[in-house]
Amino acid sequence: MQMPGEVTITEVCPRDGFQSLPNSIDSIDKIKIINDIIDCGYKQIEVTSFVHPKAIPQLRDAEEVVTQISRKNNVKLRALVPNLRGLERAINAGVDKVKLMLSATDSHSLSNANCKTVEAMDGFVPLVERAEDSQVAVSGSISVAFGCPYEGLVPVDRLLMICEKYLELGINDLSLADTTGMGNPFQVQKVIGALRREFPEMRFSMHLHNTRGMAFANAVAGLEVGVTDFDSSVAGLGGCPYAPNASGNIASEDLIHGFEEMGIKTGIDLDKVISVARSLEQQHKPYTNSFLLKAGKNSDLHIKPKGQEKLG
């Protein structure tokens, strides 16, 4: 089987992780954490979401955070935007890319955006036009693409329809989100295989939650059908305020370690990521979810039991 030699991982803890915590992190602490994340070697970071402060008070300091972190030229900053007002704020703050928020199913869309999926997409037209006048790139997303907590399995035809509409809007960068961790590897291969066959011009990325322990298997399934862009969250911090019982994203350290063990390069300093994860674990223990923080790396060899020193 042909596997890619390298992948790109986008760190989403500052958005998905911070918004899922019951209490807001102080802006000054967020800025420090994001600066530490930038220092790990990521090429892209999802820094925040420009939603209404009343909807997600944990991210009400979006402008302050984006403008005060220590940016590097080769590290792109992406932010979520729900509407034109959010886009305007994102442009003013100076992000590189925005991600539009959309749900695969009408039920999730109604609870999230107060309108059905296709209506939400119609609402993207003025956003795409506004972004074209700016320097900001636009990407799309499909939440609950691999299973909806209200409707269950999402038909492939529905995802094909949404994908086609995104291309009509001029968007060719699309994140497929397993928001509540309902996907499985065969499904990932079937769904993304079909999408890539139908729309080879679209660049698909995967946003995986580890709610049922399937996220790494799903990432490998994605690799096998040509996906090389993945989101993850340091310490596995994350959730979805609109999805009941959604637990954290796949932990960045678990994803990076797993890929590197497979010989797939991430370009990210795993030890630095683990160090950021450890400090997050100390502060927010009940909300973190990371195998590596418990077990360590494969290369962290244990001292052999007494009497076996000569076994080599």
Ligand code: ZN
């Ligand atoms: Zn998420």
